[in-house]
Amino acid sequence: MDLGLSGKTALITGGTSGIGLAIAQRLGAEGCRIAICGRQRTKLDAAIATLNATEAKGFIADVCKPADIAALIDDVVNAFGGIDIVVSNAGTHIAGRIDDVATDDLVRHFHTKVIGPWELARRVAPHMRRQGGGRFIVIIGQTGKVPQANAIASTITNAAQHAFVKSLSDELAADKILVNAVCPSRIKSPLTDGLKLYNEVYLGRSLEQQESKWGADVPLGRWGTPDDIANAVAFLASSRAGFIVGANIDVDGGHQRSIF
Numbered sequence: 001m002d003l004g005l006s007g008k009t010a011l012i013t014g015g016t017s018g019i020g021l022a023i024a025q026r027l028g029a030e031g032c033r034i035a036i037c038g039r040q041r042t043k044l045d046a047a048i049a050t051l052n053a054t055e056a057k058g059f060i061a062d063v064c065k066p067a068d069i070a071a072l073i074d075d076v077v078n079a080f081g082g083i084d085i086v087v088s089n090a091g092t093h094i095a096g097r098i099d100d101v102a103t104d105d106l107v108r109h110f111h112t113k114v115i116g117p118w119e120l121a122r123r124v125a126p127h128m129r130r131q132g133g134g135r136f137i138v139i140i141g142q143t144g145k146v147p148q149a150n151a152i153a154s155t156i157t158n159a160a161q162h163a164f165v166k167s168l169s170d171e172l173a174a175d176k177i178l179v180n181a182v183c184p185s186r187i188k189s190p191l192t193d194g195l196k197l198y199n200e201v202y203l204g205r206s207l208e209q210q211e212s213k214w215g216a217d218v219p220l221g222r223w224g225t226p227d228d229i230a231n232a233v234a235f236l237a238s239s240r241a242g243f244i245v246g247a248n249i250d251v252d253g254g255h256q257r258s259i260f
């Protein structure tokens with residue numbers, strides 16, 4: 001199926017690893033010109049080297065810093081002449097209950113996952129309006145729909161992201177900027193590999209025991225891959241998804257139990 005993405009410019013935040021890297025690879029393979037951002041030049045260069053794109057550039061930016069986002073959008077527009085697709089993906093997961101999570105860590109997480117995407121949308125919308133439209137896709141996570149005590153910080157930020165995506169999608173639809181979300185769960189990536197210590201300390205299980213339990217919780221019986229998310233994003237970014245707006249699509253092998 002031709003997704004109609006050839007020649008589009010896509011910016012993926014957090015494109016140096018895991019899901020963001022797979023999205024950059026997929027959109028590059030579909031013919032997009034790729035911009036990725038991250039906080040480390042060596043990781044950016046290594047990620048760019050894996051892309052099969054006609055054009056790809058890596059930009060240093062910390063999405064917690066509004067000035068970095070303003071400079072990022074200006075730099076991408078200057079380098080590529082515009083931006084058609086933004087994938088707001090940068091972030092992490094904060095494990096732990098209320099007594100485990102320092103308030104400063106919650107605030108930083110909120111800046112990464114909520115204020116960062118907010119600033120990104122504010123900065124890119126004027127460019128997309130001038131171009132006659134665009135796509136803004138946010139990678140969220142399922143704790144926002146199914147709150148978890150042992151992931152209270154991510155539950156709060158993910159719920160805020162859902163509210164943000166839905167209200168932003170209403171506002172920008174009139175400008176043909178289609179805003180949607182993808183909700184991963186149980187995706188094998190450096191992030192989920194990094195939950196090892198948490199599993200051992202809090203759950204008394206090794207990563208391997210936890211992986212096998214979590215895999216068994218998924219109706220499809222396995223962990224997902226970053227490519228599973230990238231395929232959904234490529235569809236949402238494409239001309240084939242022209243009547244989808246304000247949606248949040250679970251890509252999780254059926255793991256999420258909520259019907260909404």
Ligand SMILES: NC(=O)c1ccc[n+]([C@@H]2O[C@H](COP(=O)([O-])OP(=O)(O)OC[C@H]3O[C@@H](n4cnc5c(N)ncnc54)[C@H](OP(=O)(O)O)[C@@H]3O)[C@@H](O)[C@H]2O)c1
Nearest residue numbers: 014016017018019038039062063090091141186187189191
């Ligand atoms: N894996 C899952 O099952 C799962 C489930 C739910 C939600 N998610 C969400 O999916 C997204 C990607 O997760 P992943 O599993 O691919 O994680 P990952 O492999 O750890 O990748 C995270 C990416 O985000 C970037 N990043 C983090 N903080 C940043 C900041 N302040 N500014 C700029 N870049 C930043 C990192 O780049 P640098 O370190 O190079 O800066 C890296 O490229 C995250 O938002 C995560 O919350 C994942």
